[in-house]
Amino acid sequence: MKDVLFGGNDSNWTDYKSAKIIVFPVPYDYTATWQKGAASGPEAIIEASAHVELYDIETDTEVHLQGIHTFQLHHLPRSPEDMTQVMRQNLSSFVKDGKFPVMLGGNHSITPGAVQGIKNQFSDLTVLQLDAHADLRESYNGSLFNHACVMARVREVCPAVQVGIRSMDREEFDRLDRARVFFARDILLEEDWIDRVVDLLSSHVYVTIDLDVFDPSVMPSTGTPEPGGLDWYQTVGLLRKVAEESHVVGFDAVELMPNKYNKAPDFMAAKLVYKFLSYIFKKVK
């Protein structure tokens, strides 16, 4: 991966020590089941981020002034088990150092290790998952850490709330905690869904955003695009409320599979990351 920095050259990128926000690109996709290509997701998001306006109208803030450090990992192991350990160790030191971590995937299998590392510091953690898929398979393709098992592993660490779900197999359906799942179809029909999601969260929250939670008409660049997804304002509406009502301690945006002929989804992913940071740090000012 090229040495590029989130937010582009004009943003207040800094060294690790003075930054409050750590952007951590994790170009991992060895466990992809259908289309490969998520490994180039982080670079595409960072490249697009240089074109996102640094001023956010809605919050009237410039969150980059908190200091953003783009952390470069020099060796990413191939096996999902070893990668999970690398995520756990790095995330644990980020939060110990008082940093706010943002992981850019790569495929979804980077999340359990991140959650394990953060849980060391925040014992009452809840994970909020935005995703088309339940990801509750016990194991897949011989691994407990395949992207299809992400939420099965997360739920061994802490409680989770699942939003935007619209695809799973029967075995996963039996494993759902129905009181903590918001199907995409129900979201379209219910007005109070955001409040009900927020009510289920604890005070410390980690958010994992699988970009396939969006409808493929607005986010076509994912490995497994599922019709019937969320739109931009539904998604940022939820993120805004979560940032206001809970203490978000980190998040990831995963599964971008860039298409060189359509850069709009890359820009959307970069804008989503910057927008969520603007909501989270609005309180800090």
Ligand SMILES: [Mn+2]
């Ligand atoms: Mn998914």
